[in-house]
Amino acid sequence: MEKRNFSRITFNVGTVIKWQDKSLKGEVENLSLQGMLARITDPLPTGEEVEITIYLTGVSPQIPINLQGEVIRSSEEGLALKFIKMNTDSFIHLRNIMAHNTGDSSKVMDELFSFIKHKQESVDNH
Template identity: 40%
Template sequence: MEKRKFARLAMHSDTNIKFNNTMYSGTVRDLSMKGAFVTTDVLIPVNETVEVTIYTSSTPNMLCDLQAKVIRSTEYGIGLEFEKTVLD
């Protein structure tokens, strides 16, 4: 049974993830109102807080800049839950 409260939007957008004062790159694979899954080579432990900047895929402009908590970490990437959005 699906537990998500918000629909996911499949996408392919560049992102930067700042963790422990280091910037890492990744790609947003899906996005919802409260979270995202980012493919990245860096393994960030669950429950850590990161800063996420997502860029639009058609231009180098920033789409959003948010804080998020890592809620899943796999060999393919990390699942993020946004701490606060403009809708909160």
């Protein structure tokens, strides 16, 4: 099992997962800078790439966060997704969500820098 490098928060907002010709609507159950668990009952194959849109509520107009992800696990709980690509705006929104909900923006940034350092060391060692 992969070790989590990021804090995870409960965050209930709408999401749409697009895979092939399907658009699956559901709700985000928990969220981190690295991935999320979405309550979606339709199973998807592990390892498949998907397009993810998370809809931030409470603002007008509603803000969509667009990401690309990979299905890590698919079960009755929902879909566990790892984020594999995001634009700068989406990253900033996720970082702000995490900082606000954990109440510790320095911890969020420390986790991010540690993750980047680990990834760079992995690249350097290969």
